[in-house]
Amino acid sequence: MKKIVIYLFTWTVLFSCHKNEEPVTREKETNPNTSPALAAVNEKEIPAGKKIRALVGAMLIDGKGGEPISDACVLIDGNTISDVGKNGDIPIPPEADIVDVKGLYLLPGLIDAHFHLDGSKELPYHFLQHGVTSLRDPGAWIEAYAGERASGYALPRLFLTGPHLDMPPPAYPLNALLVRDVEEARLQVNRMADQGASAIKIYFRVSLQLIREICAVAHQRGLPVTAHLEIVKAKDAILAGVDGIEHVTSFGTDLIPEPEAEKYRQAVLADNNARREGRYAVWNTIDVNAAETDSLINFLVDQQTFLCPTLGAFEYRMEKGKEDSVKVNGFKNMMSFVGKAQEAGVSVVVGSHSIVPYAPWGWSFHHEMELLVESGMSPAEVIVAATMENARFFRIADRLGSIEKGKQADLILLKANPLNDMSAMRQIHSVMLNGVWVSDTIAMEP
Numbered sequence: 001m002k003k004i005v006i007y008l009f010t011w012t013v014l015f016s017c018h019k020n021e022e023p024v025t026r027e028k029e030t031n032p033n034t035s036p037a038l039a040a041v042n043e044k045e046i047p048a049g050k051k052i053r054a055l056v057g058a059m060l061i062d063g064k065g066g067e068p069i070s071d072a073c074v075l076i077d078g079n080t081i082s083d084v085g086k087n088g089d090i091p092i093p094p095e096a097d098i099v100d101v102k103g104l105y106l107l108p109g110l111i112d113a114h115f116h117l118d119g120s121k122e123l124p125y126h127f128l129q130h131g132v133t134s135l136r137d138p139g140a141w142i143e144a145y146a147g148e149r150a151s152g153y154a155l156p157r158l159f160l161t162g163p164h165l166d167m168p169p170p171a172y173p174l175n176a177l178l179v180r181d182v183e184e185a186r187l188q189v190n191r192m193a194d195q196g197a198s199a200i201k202i203y204f205r206v207s208l209q210l211i212r213e214i215c216a217v218a219h220q221r222g223l224p225v226t227a228h229l230e231i232v233k234a235k236d237a238i239l240a241g242v243d244g245i246e247h248v249t250s251f252g253t254d255l256i257p258e259p260e261a262e263k264y265r266q267a268v269l270a271d272n273n274a275r276r277e278g279r280y281a282v283w284n285t286i287d288v289n290a291a292e293t294d295s296l297i298n299f300l301v302d303q304q305t306f307l308c309p310t311l312g313a314f315e316y317r318m319e320k321g322k323e324d325s326v327k328v329n330g331f332k333n334m335m336s337f338v339g340k341a342q343e344a345g346v347s348v349v350v351g352s353h354s355i356v357p358y359a360p361w362g363w364s365f366h367h368e369m370e371l372l373v374e375s376g377m378s379p380a381e382v383i384v385a386a387t388m389e390n391a392r393f394f395r396i397a398d399r400l401g402s403i404e405k406g407k408q409a410d411l412i413l414l415k416a417n418p419l420n421d422m423s424a425m426r427q428i429h430s431v432m433l434n435g436v437w438v439s440d441t442i443a444m445e446p
């Protein structure tokens with residue numbers, strides 16, 4: 001039986017208002033500590049821990065790719081990690097609650113870069129139960145989360161972008177904010193920033209000129225920009241200022257011969273839905289080992305572009321009734337590209353896409369982590385992608401994304417070692433958000 005965690009909300013603050021008066025440089029952030037602190041819309045609704053706790057005996061996996069520490073001690077003071085080290089090396093204050101977590105694996109809370117509500121009630125709550133302590137929805141009205149926020153369920157930190165910016169005719173009218181010219185583009189980015197957006201999302205019909213304008217205004221407001229592309233090439237969008245690319249498929253037209261790329265662009269311009277089958281045809285023909293692929297990957301490394309592949313959204317396997325070899329091969333090439341990009345130094349991050357064909361409901365984030373391992377990343381690298389890299393992508397790495405002194409206490413305990421087998425990420429023992437245990441299954445405090 002599911003035990004509901006009831007939160008007492010204070011409704012004085014519905015939307016945390018992000019106002020960044022000082023113009024921020026357009027340069028890509030390299031030092032996370034200098035990034036503006038972007039807030040989750042429900043930041044002030046999340047209860048903060050009040051106790052001093054020492055979590056003792058777990059194997060610590062820090063989220064930054066550091067050597068795991070066996071028999072670790074993590075001190076938590078309220079909602080903040082106040083010390084981290086080997087058990088016995090750090091002083092435990094006498095008033096601390098000592099929590100024996102021997103035999104467990106302690107990781108930072110997971111961060112999902114690509115979450116959609118998809119009409120699925122309580123999904124954010126279930127993601128939190130499964131270890132996702134922060135998520136970003138790249139394309140929903142901030143108001144769309146009002147129901148979840150009023151539900152009384154514990155929720156992850158909700159980083160929202162507002163609707164995605166698109167040009168007519170939009171692929172998803174209900175989740176789109178149309179921009180038709182420079183004026184509208186400037187206006188809508190500022191509006192979203194005023195309403196608490198912590199990033200801006202560009203959708204695929206937006207012209208290159210408007211992409212440039214959107215990025216300029218967003219960067220002035222301190223917001224990163226991420227894009228789903230079909231028509232504009234990723235390389236052009238990145239040169240225009242885009243910080244992150246959603247979906248591996250967004251690189252399709254960069255990687256095929258020009259006449260084929262133009263054919264695809266025109267097909268999608270004529271009909272948004274041409275992308276659905278068309279993208280597999282494109283990826284079926286991509287040569288992942290071609291010089292053009294290497295050159296694009298090197299460009300992404302140079303530009304420090306974040307790549308959120310959402311492989312789970314495109315997964316297609318040969319099975320009975322699904323013998324489409326174009327799709328099977330297209331998907332294989334998508335995975336190879338991601339593995340190769342990460343190995344070359346591209347900053348790959350994890351985005352679940354919420355509901356995907358091959359993951360049980362509520363487990364798509366973990367499934368995506370497994371797909372990234374299948375693409376060639378090590379479990380240790382995928383854990384960094386799911387925590388610290390996403391914190392850098394969100395520009396919240398100064399306070400989240402790793403288990404380090406001074407960071408906020410969002411963490412998870414697992415029953416098995418994910419460094420040996422990524423599927424251990426599904427073995428959730430308990431979840432802490434902002435210094436408070438929020439797990440239903442194992443109550444670690446009354």
Ligand SMILES: [Zn+2]
Binds near residue numbers: 114116353
């Ligand atoms: Zn999406």
